[in-house]
Amino acid sequence: MSAEIAATPSRKAEIEAKCFSCHGPMAKRAGLKDGALPTLEMVYTDTDRSQILLDGVSCTVCHQSTEENFGEESGYSGNFVVNDYREIYGPHANPFGMPMSRMSGYDPVYGDHVLESALCGTCHTLFTNTLDPDGTATGDRFAEQTPYLEWRNSVYNDEVTNLSPDAASCQDCHQPKTSVDGVEIRTEIARMGGMHGGMGGGMFPARSPYGRHVFVGANTFVPTLIRDNAAELQPNASAAALNATIAAAREELQERTATMELVEASRVGDRVRLTLRLENLAGHKLPTGFPSRRAWVRLEVIDDTGEVPFASGVTDDKGRLLNLDGEVLASEAAGGPIQAHRNLISSDEEVLIFEDIMGDVNGNATFTLLRAAVHLKDNRLLPKGWNPNHPDAEHTGVYGAASQDGNFVDGADTVTYEVRAPVENGPYRVRAAFLYQTLNPRFAAELFSFDTAEVETLERYYAASGSPPETMAELEYVLE
Ligand code: HEC
Ligand code: HEC
Ligand code: HEC
Ligand code: HEC
Structure with a gap:
């Protein structure tokens, strides 16, 4: 505010x-x-x-x-x-x-x-x-x-x-x-x-x-932040009460929010091809609510020596997305590019992120609530039964590349990874996770460009903990 x-x-x-x-x-x-x-x-x-x-x-x-x-x-x-x-x-x-x-x-x-x-x-x-x-x-x-x-x-x-x-x-x-x-x-x-x-x-x-x-709900970030800075914030709620809320949100995310399924896995020559299906179990979009929320897929391909020739969606301990060299992606920084919705991923710089990106009157991405005029990207997973002809479709629509993606349907989306995996280093192990984050680093970075006492306080708390992701679903598979 x-x-x-x-x-x-x-x-x-x-x-x-x-x-x-x-x-x-x-x-x-x-x-x-x-x-x-x-x-x-x-x-x-x-x-x-x-x-x-x-x-x-x-x-x-x-x-x-x-x-x-x-x-x-x-x-x-x-x-x-x-x-x-x-x-x-x-x-x-x-x-x-x-x-x-x-x-x-x-x-x-x-x-x-x-x-x-x-x-x-x-x-x-x-x-x-x-x-x-x-x-x-x-x-x-x-x-x-x-x-x-x-x-x-x-x-x-x-x-x-x-x-x-x-x-x-x-x-x-x-x-x-x-x-x-x-x-x-x-x-x-x-x-x-x-x-x-x-x-x-x-x-x-x-x-x-x-x-x-x-x-x-899905928020573990704010109750954790309040708990860890209680000496300064003096909340009425005890650490035990905040922990109970964190545990309940974590359980909600793990048990009742989403599923992930490996629908295709093949290895032909030096290439691995994997298709994942993500399903939304919530009664609305996933994520829903405040536009700082996001969900994404982390996928790692691991060879027989334990090396990782391919990864997408990996983060550091603050919850910032990294490429294979461990560098923070440009899309995580204030003013950076927006990750498009994707149906096919073949680079470690590409991540399938489900999110709502607001745009201002000039069509530039904005993270200031009252500057928002349009949705530049909204590929948050739709709820089951969402119908483009429903009277409420106007305000709950899909924006950006997802609107052209035939397998982005009510309740689910499907994504394919095509990855180079030299045949001599197999068999390969695939590890995937479907992750949720309350305050995404890009949103945080844009917020921190404002110079107010409240923003500085939040920035100080955030510097200590970041916004580590929560896991909604996980799977592992060996490609012989
Ligand atoms: C966000 C809205 C909301 C707030 C805030 C809220 N309630 Fe409720 N309350 C409800 C709803 C909805 C129900 C009916 C829930 C049900 O039975 O499914 C309910 C039910 C109740 C009941 C009846 C028992 C039951 O669950 O059927 C009591 C007593 C009650 N609330 C007390 C309180 C008290 C005391 C507070 C403040 C500490 C409070 N509520 C705050 C929405 C709210
Ligand atoms: C008076 C306005 C108001 C009403 C009515 C209301 N809410 Fe909320 N709700 C809020 C606000 C504001 C927040 C965010 C609080 C925050 O993060 O500081 C919130 C947060 C939540 C959250 C997120 C919790 C989390 O942190 O993940 C859930 C879930 C929720 N409300 C459910 C409900 C349900 C269910 C009802 C109806 C029974 C309801 N609310 C009615 C204003 C309202
Ligand atoms: C079928 C169960 C289901 C129904 C029905 C449902 N929700 Fe949720 N809700 C969830 C789940 C699961 C999550 C966590 C994932 C997410 O954020 O989408 C959630 C999360 C939320 C959040 C928290 C988002 C955040 O940022 O932490 C709010 C707010 C919320 N729901 C409000 C509502 C309101 C309002 C309604 C009714 C109009 C509603 N929900 C109906 C399951 C449900
Ligand atoms: C119509 C009711 C409503 C109004 C008006 C509103 N908010 Fe919210 N706000 C909510 C609800 C509900 C949530 C929680 C949604 C969720 O958890 O995803 C929320 C969440 C937030 C959050 C995230 C808090 C968290 O726990 O992560 C911020 C920041 C915020 N609002 C700021 C504002 C500011 C600034 C304004 C005024 C410009 C504003 N809100 C006006 C309903 C409202």
């Missing part, structure tokens, strides 16, 4: 109003009522208002949201509607509300609209107003994050009459109904005076299904 303000200082108030709609929604709503709208500086003060700003997305946001503009344009970009009744909506009928009303001033009320994906869609659909390089609004808008629209254009959509067997809401995947040991949860949803079931038990019925609020 400080980088966005540094890029366009004349629009500071507008930027703060925009970003805090979703990143500080409680303080933003309170500010709309009393005029004390949150600012970047407010983050550094110590007041009740700054505390709810720092709390980000908490209980009274999701649980006060009404269904007034669910799934509609007017509700996107954080414009969910909260009424003045101080009602807290939840999925269970007849909540016993008196104790909570008395203690908190909020009344728990049955409202099963909290189970709808459209609740999440109010913030997980983000349109920005494009600014030109001078900071002037062009009048166009840009679809920066669209997990909800991607989900609607997939087999997971449960808002349709003819449900696919795969139909699943955001909550189904992101709020597990089972304990960490996989046991279906059935529990009271409140306790009083430290005792279960109120005075003496039985006052509060056991409820099921019960959705754990882990909101597990």
Whole structure:
């Protein structure tokens, strides 16, 4: 946010109003009522208002949201509607509300609209107003994050009459109904005076299904960064809580996010040919969300002496892509070239990277959110069931070479590697991994070109750890 303000200082108030709609929604709503709208500086003060700003997305946001503009344009970009009744909506009928009303001033009320994906869609659909390089609004808008629209254009959509067997809401995947040991949860949803079931038990019925609020996603980078810099950042969350989140995200990535399959492997003379199929198991694109995310394939061909005559997608310990000589690829640096989507890879400088690269009004790659006017490249793996004729195809499309790639289909992509492998050095071992990264080094390098205190702090943390990739899938194969 400080980088966005540094890029366009004349629009500071507008930027703060925009970003805090979703990143500080409680303080933003309170500010709309009393005029004390949150600012970047407010983050550094110590007041009740700054505390709810720092709390980000908490209980009274999701649980006060009404269904007034669910799934509609007017509700996107954080414009969910909260009424003045101080009602807290939840999925269970007849909540016993008196104790909570008395203690908190909020009344728990049955409202099963909290189970709808459209609740999440109010913030997980983000349109920005494009600014030109001078900071002037062009009048166009840009679809920066669209997990909800991607989900609607997939087999997971449960808002349709003819449900696919795969139909699943955001909550189904992101709020597990089972304990960490996989046991279906059935529990009271409140306790009083430290005792279960109120005075003496039985006052509060056991409820099921019960959705754990882990909101597990793909991000291990930020919780790790907060944990490792806790002395300076002073988070409320303990190291144990942050570790649990990291473990949950890692498990999500390894178990439920993607598969990789070797569909063809041949060795003819001095050449090896390998074809991999990557499949997306998520309920939206992979990666989805914020445009600093990327996924890619690392492939290594290893000869009988352990030498590596070919590799693509290898990284250093900071998560930067390297060529065979161990040099960082030019595409990792600020201002560098963009890696095109590829169907065939035959050089160590070529990597199949699934990512969304934004372009400004002049068609130059940009990593400044409010400069984005077009998607120069978007070959993020589509969700299963994505349809080019669906009403939400417009904002969830494919851009760049992937749009011409016949095997880049809904839910999957196929890529072939053709590699020189001298016949006398065989047999060859092939090792492949499908990797995920939250903050890609190119995005980071572009961000670090802004000179603000916040950016410098992030740069210092990043210098210590980089953004090492997480593994989603792995395979090994011997080519006799
Ligand atoms: C419509 C709601 C919305 C608005 C408005 C919004 N964001 Fe976000 N932002 C999100 C969501 C949701 C995520 C998490 C997505 C993900 O994890 O991929 C996110 C993620 C981010 C991240 C990455 C954080 C991380 O954990 O890696 C940054 C940085 C960010 N936003 C900056 C901004 C800035 C700057 C603005 C204002 C120009 C802004 N956002 C406006 C919803 C919003
Ligand atoms: C991002 C949105 C979101 C936030 C933030 C959130 N909740 Fe929820 N909450 C939900 C949804 C959705 C459900 C229904 C989940 C289900 O049963 O599948 C729910 C359900 C509940 C339930 C009923 C039990 C259940 O899971 O059925 C309780 C109690 C609850 N939330 C309390 C809280 C508290 C306390 C906080 C803050 C610490 C909080 N919630 C923050 C979305 C949210
Ligand atoms: C079928 C299960 C499934 C459904 C349904 C689903 N997701 Fe996800 N979601 C995943 C998986 C797996 C990941 C991790 C891979 C990725 O980032 O795409 C993920 C990741 C995310 C992330 C984190 C991205 C990041 O940068 O860390 C967000 C935000 C998200 N989902 C939001 C949503 C929303 C909003 C919905 C509903 C509109 C939804 N998801 C529906 C499985 C699902
Ligand atoms: C008030 C706006 C808002 C609503 C409503 C909302 N989210 Fe989010 N969500 C965010 C923001 C902002 C972030 C990013 C936080 C950050 O990285 O600092 C986020 C992050 C996430 C992540 C990524 C976690 C990670 O770090 O990988 C998941 C998953 C997610 N939300 C799921 C949901 C689901 C499911 C719902 C609906 C039940 C929902 N959200 C409703 C604003 C919202």
